[in-house]
Amino acid sequence: MMRVLVTGAGRGIGAALLQCGAARGWQMIGVLRDAQPVAFADTVVLHRCDVTDHAGLADLAKDIGPLDCVINNAGIMGPDRQSPLDMDFDGFARVLSVNTLAPLAVSQVFLPALRLGRRPRIISISSQMSFMGYRKSDRIAYRASKAALNKVMQGLATDLEPEGIAVALVDPGWVRTDMGGADAQNDPTDVAQGVLDIAAHLTMAQTGRFLRWTGEERAF
Numbered sequence: 001m002m003r004v005l006v007t008g009a010g011r012g013i014g015a016a017l018l019q020c021g022a023a024r025g026w027q028m029i030g031v032l033r034d035a036q037p038v039a040f041a042d043t044v045v046l047h048r049c050d051v052t053d054h055a056g057l058a059d060l061a062k063d064i065g066p067l068d069c070v071i072n073n074a075g076i077m078g079p080d081r082q083s084p085l086d087m088d089f090d091g092f093a094r095v096l097s098v099n100t101l102a103p104l105a106v107s108q109v110f111l112p113a114l115r116l117g118r119r120p121r122i123i124s125i126s127s128q129m130s131f132m133g134y135r136k137s138d139r140i141a142y143r144a145s146k147a148a149l150n151k152v153m154q155g156l157a158t159d160l161e162p163e164g165i166a167v168a169l170v171d172p173g174w175v176r177t178d179m180g181g182a183d184a185q186n187d188p189t190d191v192a193q194g195v196l197d198i199a200a201h202l203t204m205a206q207t208g209r210f211l212r213w214t215g216e217e218r219a220f
């Protein structure tokens, strides 16, 4: 049985991760910011914390117990005005704080708990919008935040390799959630199952890699 912590667990991909993990018989711990819009199984434990509240995260980590996996899922699209020629800089800072800094802070704060786990691993939900291989400029703050997330997690993978803690990034594709909208291709439950399969089978040979939700490696 895996013991897995998921951030941004109240809706979208995060809620699907909690539901699907609980259905597998895993012990799921959800970190939510506010209200609890979804009814979860009794076995799911919920904690209230904003991922940008580093002191709150440290409090939460004190009594969390051993963890096998941390899934950094919480994320935001960022401000309305985010083109290279017209940037809401406060909004840009905010999206960096949620999408880039928070996953690293969450990973750091739960490392002692992961070190008590059996085959510890850290998974962060990135995006195809981080891809460096094209020059799209719309939603550039979001793109930059996910590209920076990839770089930070690649470095974390390097530093945790000697301890046998695997770190991977997952591209969930375009998913039908509040963020992805109704026209998106992927069902959040399918994506959640794919991410949980990755969580279950991730090896040290894959550490530092960027994977599609279906498990194949993809380009950064």
Ligand SMILES: NC(=O)c1ccc[n+]([C@@H]2O[C@H](COP(=O)([O-])OP(=O)(O)OC[C@H]3O[C@@H](n4cnc5c(N)ncnc54)[C@H](OP(=O)(O)O)[C@@H]3O)[C@@H](O)[C@H]2O)c1
Pocket: 007, 008, 009, 010, 011, 012, 013, 014, 031, 032, 033, 034, 049, 050, 051, 052, 072, 073, 074, 075, 076, 098, 125, 126, 127, 128, 172, 173, 174, 175, 176, 177, 178, 179, 180, 181, 184
């Ligand atoms: N949907 C897509 O097509 C798509 C594509 C690529 C990548 N992604 C990534 O997948 C992840 C999940 O996205 P989603 O589609 O499920 O989005 P969503 O439906 O908009 O849900 C986002 C989740 O993140 C939480 N969150 C946001 N800011 C937070 C904060 N400061 N502290 C704690 N929780 C916070 C939200 O909590 P509240 O309910 O409290 O706001 C919510 O649970 C994100 O990292 C996103 O960038 C999504």
